[in-house]
Amino acid sequence: MKTPIYDFLLQYTEKKPVRMHMPGHKGRFGPPLLQTAAELDLTEIPGADSLFEADGIIAESEKNAAALYGTAYTFYSCAGSTLCIQTMLLLMKQEGRAVIAARNVHRAFLNACVLLDLPVQWVYPRSSDSILSGVYAPEDFAAALEQLRRPACIYITSPDYLGHKADIGALAEICQKYHAKLLVDNAHGAHLAFLPEHEHPIQLGADYCCDSAHKMLSGFTGTAYLHVRNELDAAPERVQGAMAMFASTSPSYIQLASLDWCNRELASPLFREQLLSVADQLQELKCIFSDRYRFADGDPFHFTIAAAESGCDGRELSQFLEKRGIVAEYADPYHVVLLCSAATDREEIQALEQALADFVPEKQAVPVRFQLPRPETVCGIREAALAPQEIIPVEASSGRICAAVKVSCPPAVPIVLSGERIDSACIAVCRGYGISEICVVQ
Ligand SMILES: Cc1ncc(COP(=O)(O)O)c(C=O)c1O
Structure with a gap:
C-alpha cells in the first residue's frame, strides 16, 4: 500500500530547501535522537494538504485507511480518540439526538459532554467486578430507547480497559429498530479488524467509532481514526468541520506520517500473521497458568490478570514484573493489564512467562468486588x-x-x-x- 504522506515528507527533506515556514526549528534540532524527527516535522506547505480540508496526500492516505477498515470514511486525528469522541458527540448534538451511554466511559466522553452541554442517560452493567468493566444487557439500551421515543444514540466502550467486549452486533440491531445511531469507543480495538473473527465495531454494525492507533497499533502517541460506516450518515465536510471545532490548526505531520505508514503495515500479510501468532502465544500462556492465575475474558491482546481472584495484589504483581523489566499498562489491587500487539515478540512473551512462574505473592489478596456507584444526580x-x-x-x-x-x-x-x-x-x-x-x- 502506498504511503503518500511519508513519501512527501521524505522527498521534501531530501531536497534540503530553505525553510521559510513553520516550524521554527527549520528542520534542525539539538538532541541527536530528535534530529530525524525535526527534519520530517513540517507544516501545511504546498503539496502537504491540510487535515480538515484534505484533498491531497492526506485524503489519499485516509482513503487507504478507509479501504483497510471497510468504512465509508476514515478520518485521522492527531489528538487521540479524545478528538474523535468530541466529534462523534458534536455530530449527534447537531442532529438533536439524546445520548444513552454505558456508564464505564472514559473521562474524554465526560469532558466532551461538558464542552457540548450534553445530558446523558446512563445504563449500568448487569454485573461487574470492577469499575472499569462490566456486562451490559442490550435490552437495557432498548428499554431506554423505547422510553425516550425521540432521536437518540447509544454510546458504548468496547473493548473496555480490561479488554472486555460488548455485544456490538445486538446493539446495532437495536439501533436499527429504533433509528438510533451506535457510537463505539473502540480506543482499545483498532487491531480487531484484522483478526479472523472480524469483531471490529464497524464490521459488527456500529455507525461511528474511534480507534486509537497508538494504543494497539504502531501509530505514534496521539494518533487515532474516526470511522464512519455509512456514507449517508454524515458528509465528509461535516465530519471534518466538527473535528476542526476542537482540534489544533497545526496537526503534527510526524503523527500523520505514522498513520500513513500504519496503512502499509496493516495491509501486509505479515501483520496478520504476527497478530495471530501473538494471540496464540498469549492464549498458550493462559493455558500454562490456568491453575495459578485467573484471566479476564475478552480481547486476546489485553492480557489481563484478575489478580485478586488469583490470590494476589495486582500492584505487588506489577511491581514484581517491573523488577524483571516488564512494565504493565495498568495495575490496581484487583487487576494487572498487560497490553500486547502484533509488535510484541516471542522473547518478550517468554520473559513474561518466566516472571509469572517466579512470582511468589507476599501480600494478602484484596478480594473486594467494586461496582460503579449510582449516586443521586443533583445538577447537570x-x-x-x-x-x-x-x-x-x-x-x-x-x-x-x-x-x-x-x-x-x-x-x-x-x-x-x-x-x-x-x-x-x-x-x-x-x-x-x-x-x-x-x-x-x-
Ligand atoms: C476507553 C478509552 N477511551 C478513550 C481514550 C482516549 O484515547 P486517546 O488517548 O487516544 O485520546 C482512552 C485512553 O486511554 C481510553 O482508554
Whole structure:
C-alpha cells in the first residue's frame, strides 16, 4: 500500500530547501535522537494538504485507511480518540439526538459532554467486578430507547480497559429498530479488524467509532481514526468541520506520517500473521497458568490478570514484573493489564512467562468486588463542572456535589460524575482505588 504522506515528507527533506515556514526549528534540532524527527516535522506547505480540508496526500492516505477498515470514511486525528469522541458527540448534538451511554466511559466522553452541554442517560452493567468493566444487557439500551421515543444514540466502550467486549452486533440491531445511531469507543480495538473473527465495531454494525492507533497499533502517541460506516450518515465536510471545532490548526505531520505508514503495515500479510501468532502465544500462556492465575475474558491482546481472584495484589504483581523489566499498562489491587500487539515478540512473551512462574505473592489478596456507584444526580454535568470548585479529602466529601472527575489516567473511568451527590458508596470505591482527594462544587 502506498504511503503518500511519508513519501512527501521524505522527498521534501531530501531536497534540503530553505525553510521559510513553520516550524521554527527549520528542520534542525539539538538532541541527536530528535534530529530525524525535526527534519520530517513540517507544516501545511504546498503539496502537504491540510487535515480538515484534505484533498491531497492526506485524503489519499485516509482513503487507504478507509479501504483497510471497510468504512465509508476514515478520518485521522492527531489528538487521540479524545478528538474523535468530541466529534462523534458534536455530530449527534447537531442532529438533536439524546445520548444513552454505558456508564464505564472514559473521562474524554465526560469532558466532551461538558464542552457540548450534553445530558446523558446512563445504563449500568448487569454485573461487574470492577469499575472499569462490566456486562451490559442490550435490552437495557432498548428499554431506554423505547422510553425516550425521540432521536437518540447509544454510546458504548468496547473493548473496555480490561479488554472486555460488548455485544456490538445486538446493539446495532437495536439501533436499527429504533433509528438510533451506535457510537463505539473502540480506543482499545483498532487491531480487531484484522483478526479472523472480524469483531471490529464497524464490521459488527456500529455507525461511528474511534480507534486509537497508538494504543494497539504502531501509530505514534496521539494518533487515532474516526470511522464512519455509512456514507449517508454524515458528509465528509461535516465530519471534518466538527473535528476542526476542537482540534489544533497545526496537526503534527510526524503523527500523520505514522498513520500513513500504519496503512502499509496493516495491509501486509505479515501483520496478520504476527497478530495471530501473538494471540496464540498469549492464549498458550493462559493455558500454562490456568491453575495459578485467573484471566479476564475478552480481547486476546489485553492480557489481563484478575489478580485478586488469583490470590494476589495486582500492584505487588506489577511491581514484581517491573523488577524483571516488564512494565504493565495498568495495575490496581484487583487487576494487572498487560497490553500486547502484533509488535510484541516471542522473547518478550517468554520473559513474561518466566516472571509469572517466579512470582511468589507476599501480600494478602484484596478480594473486594467494586461496582460503579449510582449516586443521586443533583445538577447537570456542565453546570457542576463549570461551577466554582474546591479540592477536599474524599473522606470529608459525603453529601457534597462532585464537580470534576479526579481519576488518574489510566484508567480514567470516573467513579462519581460531575453533578452527582457523593455518598458513602462513592467514598468506599474511591478508597478502594486509592483516590484520596475529590473536586467538589463550592
Ligand atoms: C476507553 C478509552 N477511551 C478513550 C481514550 C482516549 O484515547 P486517546 O488517548 O487516544 O485520546 C482512552 C485512553 O486511554 C481510553 O482508554
